[in-house]
Amino acid sequence: VRDRLTAPLQLATINYLLSRDESALSGLLRLRRGQVSAVVSERYAPFDVEQLVDTVRLALAHHGALGEVRVRAVATGMTDVLRLTFPSEAVAVKPGDISHVGLDISSSSFGRSAVHIRSMIWRLVCTNGLRMPEKSGSFSFRHVGESERLSDGIQEAIPAALAHARGTMGRWRRAVTVMVDRVAELVDDMRELTGVERGRVRDELRLAHGAAELLERTDAYNLVNALTAAAHDAEPARRLELETFAGRVLRQQVGA
Structure with missing residues (x-):
């Protein structure tokens, strides 16, 4: 209902469904920019973006990481996302090619969403x-x-989550030495991607090798970088999905 109807229609639908239930239920309307965004139960725990940022700040300060953190991206809407990285934990995976450990923290104050904290590499x-x-x-x-x-x-x-990000960095460094064969077939079989996204991956792989044609052998580092590059043109929600898929491919190719 939330994804398909406008806010007034959502409210009307929920009111109708509640009226058909013999039990008396109390509810809470969640508003955003003056519009009804969700109808939630009395068990719902509000946790707006201001509370989220304050909590993250306190946690980083408590663990001595507040002075090291950098906010790399912010997305707002029905879901709010913070992307944090830690330059003090930079690693040169290749000469001049630096990566940082980081965290993606997302929350929605509406519907059945949750607070999510996920490790990442930048x-x-x-x-x-x-x-x-x-x-x-x-x-x-x-x-x-x-x-x-x-x-x-x-x-x-x-x-x-930061500890897990450091483990991921270890896999990321090993990806340089892991070779991947039958690259064209592998990309074609990535059904998680659209045709346009698969084309972008092929273009990035050709660019990485400076070749006019797609090579049949590359390292896992180039393959995963091509996947994350394909995420650049996507809207925020899709970008996160593609970056997560890239993380899955890294784990498949390099191992735990």
Whole structure:
């Protein structure tokens, strides 16, 4: 309902459904820019973007990382996303090719969304991002119960997610030495991508090798970078999906 109807129609639909239920239910209207964005239950724990930023700041200060962090990107809307990196943990994967460990932190104060914290790698030369898909490197907290529970969870999750990001950096460095064969077939089989996105990956691989034709052998580092480069032209939500897919490919090619 939330994704398909305008706010007034959403509200009318929910009111109709509630009126058909014999039990008396209380609800909460969530507003954004003067519009109804969601109808939530009394168990819902509000946690707006201002609270999120304050909580992240406190957590970074507590762990001595506030002076090291840099905000690389912000996206706002139904979901708010912060991309943070830590230049103090820079690694030269190749000469002059620097990457930082980082975190993606997202939250929505509407509907059934949650606070998500995910480890990532930020490649400085092209501002490509690489997100980890595995559960061990991401943490989620539903908007249920008390807001203090969300705050406590975020403060505990940030150092753990950073530790996983450092592990990902190790895989990222190993990707330079891992060779991938039958590249054209591999890209063609990436059904997670659209035809346009697969074309962009091929273009990036040709550019990486300075070749007019797509080579049948490359290293995992070039392959994953081509995937993250394809995410640049996408809108924010799709970009995060593509960067997560790139993280999955890194893990498949390099291993744990």
